[in-house]
Amino acid sequence: MFKKKCVQLGKVPTSILLTPDDSFHSFGKTAEDTYGEKCSNGERDWKLFKNFKMTLYNASDKKTTRDLVIEDCRGNTISAITLFTLMFSHLKSAFVKQLEEATKGVPDDWIRWVITVPAIWDDSAKQFIREAAEKAGIRKIILALEPECAALYCGTLLQGLRDTLKNQALRIVGPGSRYILLDMGGGTVDITAHEVSRDFTYDELFAANGGPWGGENVNIAFQEYLCEIFTKPVFSEFCKVHTEDFYDLMGAFEQKKRTFEARMVQENKFVVIKLPYYLGKDFPLNTPMDLAVKEHDKLKIPAKHMMGFFNGTLDEISRHIKNKLKTEELKDINNVILVGGFSVPNIVKDRLKEVFPENANFYCPENSEVATLEGAVLYGQSQIHTTYEKSKPRSITPSINSRRSRFTYGMDSHVQFNPTKHPESKKFRDGDEVFCKDYFWVLLRAGAKLSRDKKGTMRTFTMDKDSTTLDVVIYKTENPSPKFVDDPGCLRLGTLVVDMTEGLGIPNREIKIGLQYNDTELNVYAINNRDEIVKTTFDLLA
Incomplete structure (x- = not known):
């Protein structure tokens, strides 16, 4: 069910123009046009950065750090955190200016900012984007996953369709349905799948995935x-x-x-x-x-x-989808939603029809290029309604009920050595006891269902009386059952530093380390033996 004609809404390219002294000049199409004029006039020391958002996409064996740099069109570099901060500063100023023109005197703490990110971005990229926004003076930030925003938009769009179209769409995105959604942008393709409940809450069927296969x-x-x-x-x-x-x-x-x-x-x-x-x-x-x-x-x-x-990119997308369709999670799903700018070309739609079963139902919503933008507003509203129950609207608003963990998370630990399970190379002695080192203590497994109250397994540490901090290294892997932190595919994610100054001098102090996903962001926390949250820092960008 493809819509042949849609109202076209222009999207602003992710382009920033800097002056020769690295000051911000302009953003979007204005930046590109101005840069072209400068080059035509022989002024070649201006710097244009295009499509730089893709620099935060990482393969599973890498992560984003603060020393990341980005190249402009001529190979000049700048700190990525600086460039993203300049972008957010501009976007904030532009929005506040328009808001002031419409409504005077809106306090900053009344504004909740929704920043959309690809679902395939890792935790370090999410922390990076939050840090850049905060450096730009943005507070009350919600990070929203782009395919989820698009799904919310499609669910809400149903309420405005005439009956004939609504009945068709309900079979694809209505209560009781199960669908796969492809968010096909310029840089990445995000793939996710949901089951829709009667109250229009969405449960993710597998961890969103995809790759750098955009237009x-x-x-x-x-x-x-x-x-x-x-x-x-x-x-x-x-x-x-x-x-x-x-x-x-x-x-x-x-x-x-x-x-x-x-x-x-x-x-x-x-x-x-x-x-x-x-x-x-x-x-x-x-x-x-x-x-x-x-x-x-x-x-x-x-x-x-x-x-x-088109062939190389579409081959990659097709190969990935075919592999996913073989999994148990996608068995018997024949509803497909296409959103994003790269879903618009007819050749893309035709190739995707060849990948899915002949009886597959396709839904390309109106204004599919801006489905993520529209859905981001809905996502932000759904977060407010969850926080403030009295503000819930009377009409049904779609919302995300649960997700699936993309990675297994855990920590470097040691356990009693078992010669039938552990290799001799991992064996070490501590006094009279024999232990296995580099053991991957799992806090949360890949594929686990994540709801608001979902917490991973906790690990208890006993501290001596003189320790002022506890440093815990957190690891991740796509393997749902890792054995050791140095297994292939295991990546050191970051270090959790726990403040142990309280109770200094007391012997055998206990501290529990746990992990939880707060909506779209990873949270590692510590609890003392009085069940109180202990001050921690968790840096993924070092």
């Missing part, structure tokens, strides 16, 4: 194709000297990308795009016709090459 990969493939035609030095020089023309070219390609269909390959058609003068004049006369054709100021791209721009 920007198609743009990169197109640029590599142009390098093949014009040579890399010529195309690179064009991008540097005629930056405005380059952005116009990529904007035109974006429109062609949205309307491209697979049938154009069988019909031997061309995708026609206007070439900027300063690139077109260097078109090689000996270019094979099956690679590209130039007619006047138009570049004619054979449809087979246009298909090739």
